[in-house]
Amino acid sequence: MISIKNLHASINGKEILKGINLEVKAGEIHAIMGPNGSGKSTLSSVLAGREDYEVTEGSVTFEGKDLLEMSPEDRAREGLFLAFQYPIEIPGVSNVNFLKTAINEIRAHKGQDPMEAKDFLALLKDKQKLVELDAKLTNRSVNEGFSGGEKKRNEIFQMAILEPKLAILDETDSGLDIDALRVVANGVNKLRSKNNAFIVITHYQRLLDHIVPDFVHILYNGKIVKSGTKELALELEAKGYDEIKHQFEKTEG
Amino acid sequence: MIAERSITAQKIIESISGKANKVGFINDTELTGALQYLETKGIPTNKHEDYKYCNMDAVFKKEFKEIVQEFNELSNADVKPYKLDEAINLVVVNGNYAEHLSDKIIVKGITIKDLNHFTGKNSPIASTAKSNTDAFVALSNAFSGNGIALKVDKDNVIPMPINIIYINSAKNSSLVNPRSFIHVMPNAEVTITERFANVGKKIFSNFLSEKVVEENAKLTSYTIQEEGAESFSVNTNQVKVGKYATYDNTTITLSGQVVRNNHNVVIAGENSVSHLNGLFLTHDTQLVDNHTLMDHQVPNCESNELYKGAINGKSTGVFNGKIYVRKDAQKTNAYQSSKNILLSDDGTINTKPQLEIYANDVKCSHGTSTGKIDENALFYLKARGIGEENARKLLLAAFANEVVDKIEIESLKAHLETQLNKLY
Numbered sequence: 001m002i003s004i005k006n007l008h009a010s011i012n013g014k015e016i017l018k019g020i021n022l023e024v025k026a027g028e029i030h031a032i033m034g035p036n037g038s039g040k041s042t043l044s045s046v047l048a049g050r051e052d053y054e055v056t057e058g059s060v061t062f063e064g065k066d067l068l069e070m071s072p073e074d075r076a077r078e079g080l081f082l083a084f085q086y087p088i089e090i091p092g093v094s095n096v097n098f099l100k101t102a103i104n105e106i107r108a109h110k111g112q113d114p115m116e117a118k119d120f121l122a123l124l125k126d127k128q129k130l131v132e133l134d135a136k137l138t139n140r141s142v143n144e145g146f147s148g149g150e151k152k153r154n155e156i157f158q159m160a161i162l163e164p165k166l167a168i169l170d171e172t173d174s175g176l177d178i179d180a181l182r183v184v185a186n187g188v189n190k191l192r193s194k195n196n197a198f199i200v201i202t203h204y205q206r207l208l209d210h211i212v213p214d215f216v217h218i219l220y221n222g223k224i225v226k227s228g229t230k231e232l233a234l235e236l237e238a239k240g241y242d243e244i245k246h247q248f249e250k251t252e253g
Numbered sequence: 254m255i256a257e258r259s260i261t262a263q264k265i266i267e268s269i270s271g272k273a274n275k276v277g278f279i280n281d282t283e284l285t286g287a288l289q290y291l292e293t294k295g296i297p298t299n300k301h302e303d304y305k306y307c308n309m310d311a312v313f314k315k316e317f318k319e320i321v322q323e324f325n326e327l328s329n330a331d332v333k334p335y336k337l338d339e340a341i342n343l344v345v346v347n348g349n350y351a352e353h354l355s356d357k358i359i360v361k362g363i364t365i366k367d368l369n370h371f372t373g374k375n376s377p378i379a380s381t382a383k384s385n386t387d388a389f390v391a392l393s394n395a396f397s398g399n400g401i402a403l404k405v406d407k408d409n410v411i412p413m414p415i416n417i418i419y420i421n422s423a424k425n426s427s428l429v430n431p432r433s434f435i436h437v438m439p440n441a442e443v444t445i446t447e448r449f450a451n452v453g454k455k456i457f458s459n460f461l462s463e464k465v466v467e468e469n470a471k472l473t474s475y476t477i478q479e480e481g482a483e484s485f486s487v488n489t490n491q492v493k494v495g496k497y498a499t500y501d502n503t504t505i506t507l508s509g510q511v512v513r514n515n516h517n518v519v520i521a522g523e524n525s526v527s528h529l530n531g532l533f534l535t536h537d538t539q540l541v542d543n544h545t546l547m548d549h550q551v552p553n554c555e556s557n558e559l560y561k562g563a564i565n566g567k568s569t570g571v572f573n574g575k576i577y578v579r580k581d582a583q584k585t586n587a588y589q590s591s592k593n594i595l596l597s598d599d600g601t602i603n604t605k606p607q608l609e610i611y612a613n614d615v616k617c618s619h620g621t622s623t624g625k626i627d628e629n630a631l632f633y634l635k636a637r638g639i640g641e642e643n644a645r646k647l648l649l650a651a652f653a654n655e656v657v658d659k660i661e662i663e664s665l666k667a668h669l670e671t672q673l674n675k676l677y
Contacts (some may be wrong), residue, residue, distance in 0.1 A: 073640045076636055082636055090651065092652065106638040109474045109638070
């Protein structure tokens with residue numbers, strides 16, 4: 001699905017990612033954990049194509065294509081989805097119009113005709129149920145006046161509508177109460193299949209009680225310093241990040 | 254000095270005086286005053302504070318070296334695109350009311366006349382538009398076309414909108430002075446659209462409208478400017494709002510090489526409400542300059558303004574909003590907001606709120622913002638597969654819709670959305 005090799009990226013001349021290697025296959029869920037400032041969000045931004053970041057070294061291959069060569073919109077059209085840590089409010093653009101435009105641009109990219117209005121409405125209704133999103137929110141402007149939890153649900157709602165091959169969830173659990181967490185996790189679990197994959201970026205272990213990862217990676221100081229299975233997350237939860245910090249500062253020092 | 258100032262004005266007067274409508278509906282004092290003002294003060298240059306960004310003298314010197322005053326006749330087919338199915342359509346061609354192109358009025362409570370109907374001392378025309386206030390008011394008072402007067406009788410709520418089409422068609426560079434006088438009598442209600450179009454060659458349109466909204470009356474007014482690249486215009490609205498009355502205007506500028514709007518609202522009756530909304534999307538080397546005045550003369554009134562501009566290419570947008578709260582106008586609520594987006598590196602926006610407050614118990618506020626298109630929003634849309642062009646269109650439509658949504662005539666709104674979509 002995606003193959004990240006020796007990825008280095010910097011912002012304003014400051015190197016944040018210092019050689020990331022990660023291989024994600026279809027059907028897998030990978031969790032990336034790490035302390036604040038380790039480069040988790042930079043990784044998701046670079047993969048989604050945010051232009052503030054400069055890739056200085058390395059490669060990313062997505063479904064056999066060079067991801068870094070693609071514009072953000074083409075990455076999305078090819079099946080990459082980023083659930084934003086801080087979803088943007090866009091006053092005046094209705095959720096419905098936004099999603100219709102997105103779906104139809106993705107369809108056009110695949111050489112398909114625009115979706116029929118009634119099919120689109122049925123799709124909206126179906127996916128609303130999946131993430132327990134109030135229908136009223138769908139008719140409002142994108143994220144405008146949404147609570148933190150509603151914004152995160154809306155991200156998962158969009159993911160459900162767009163059916164990406166690879167979804168990156170960037171701290172989707174931050175700021176969520178336990179009910180919203182369950183809804184978000186349920187959404188992901190219902191959407192997962194042998195044909196798609198997820199990268200779940202999180203600070204805490206609790207999301208991983210609901211979305212069980214196949215692999216857990218620890219990101220520290222711009223590098224993946226440790227990889228393992230779901231037990232690694234539990235270990236981390238018990239011991240905290242201090243040990244990791246201590247261990248790797250020593251080896252680097 | 255005086256002579257130099259008036260060269261442009263002299264030329265205009267010489268070019269058009271032989272060919273102009275005989276203005277019998279303006280009283281002699283006003284007429285003499287108009288000519289005198291033009292001859293002494295001339296056409297404003299950018300040294301004139303109110304025309305700082307809109308040098309009209311230069312426009313005439315550069316674009317109207319010759320004013321030939323030759324016009325085409327127009328047919329129903331020329332006018333049709335500007336008619337609205339749900340409205341009573343009235344047409345003013347090259348400044349003169351064209352009854353033969355207008356719909357026949359079958360609605361009770363509306364009286365329509367051409368301005369020539371009024372004569373002499375008792376004519377209401379120019380009662381609120383004084384020559385000594387502005388060169389273009391003077392120009393209209395001196396050389397007005399035989400425009401249109403519309404009266405809505407007392408206690409009448411007019412069930413459909415009235416659409417006045419001001420359409421020009423010059424054979425070559427010419428100057429027209431279209432004019433309207435709209436009088437909404439007590440307890441009456443009406444929606445009036447004023448649409449501006451040009452189907453001929455280069456034109457300078459000096460439009461003037463007097464609007465009087467009497468006690469407890471309501472006038473909803475839409476100004477739609479789509480005159481094209483060969484048009485230069487000054488549009489003055491001189492509005493007087495009475496007790497418990499409501500005046501709403503939304504002005505949308507789609508095109509025009511130079512468009513100057515002077516929207517002056519005299520708040521003359523207590524407990525009245527006035528709203529001015531504006532939207533301009535400028536391209537190439539266009540200049541769109543909106544000047545507004547909310548003149549609070551009496552207590553307990555509310556005024557609210559929202560002007561939005563999106564500036565592209567090498568164009569210039571101007572918003573100058575003056576709020577004047579006189580000594581007696583206690584308990585005034587006056588708000589003003591100017592929001593702008595710069596879409597290019599070479600575009601310019603000049604925005605200036607001007608509050609002069611002489612009463613001590615008032616609520617007045619103004620806000621102005623100018624920025625680029627929101628990069629975070631743009632990225633968010635792209636991250637969902639929406640390409641640059643459509644993402645920008647969505648964001649610009651969202652920006653514009655706050656003003657477009659004020660338009661309550663569905664066919665007009667649909668027309669605007671189509672036209673605006675081409676400009677985004």
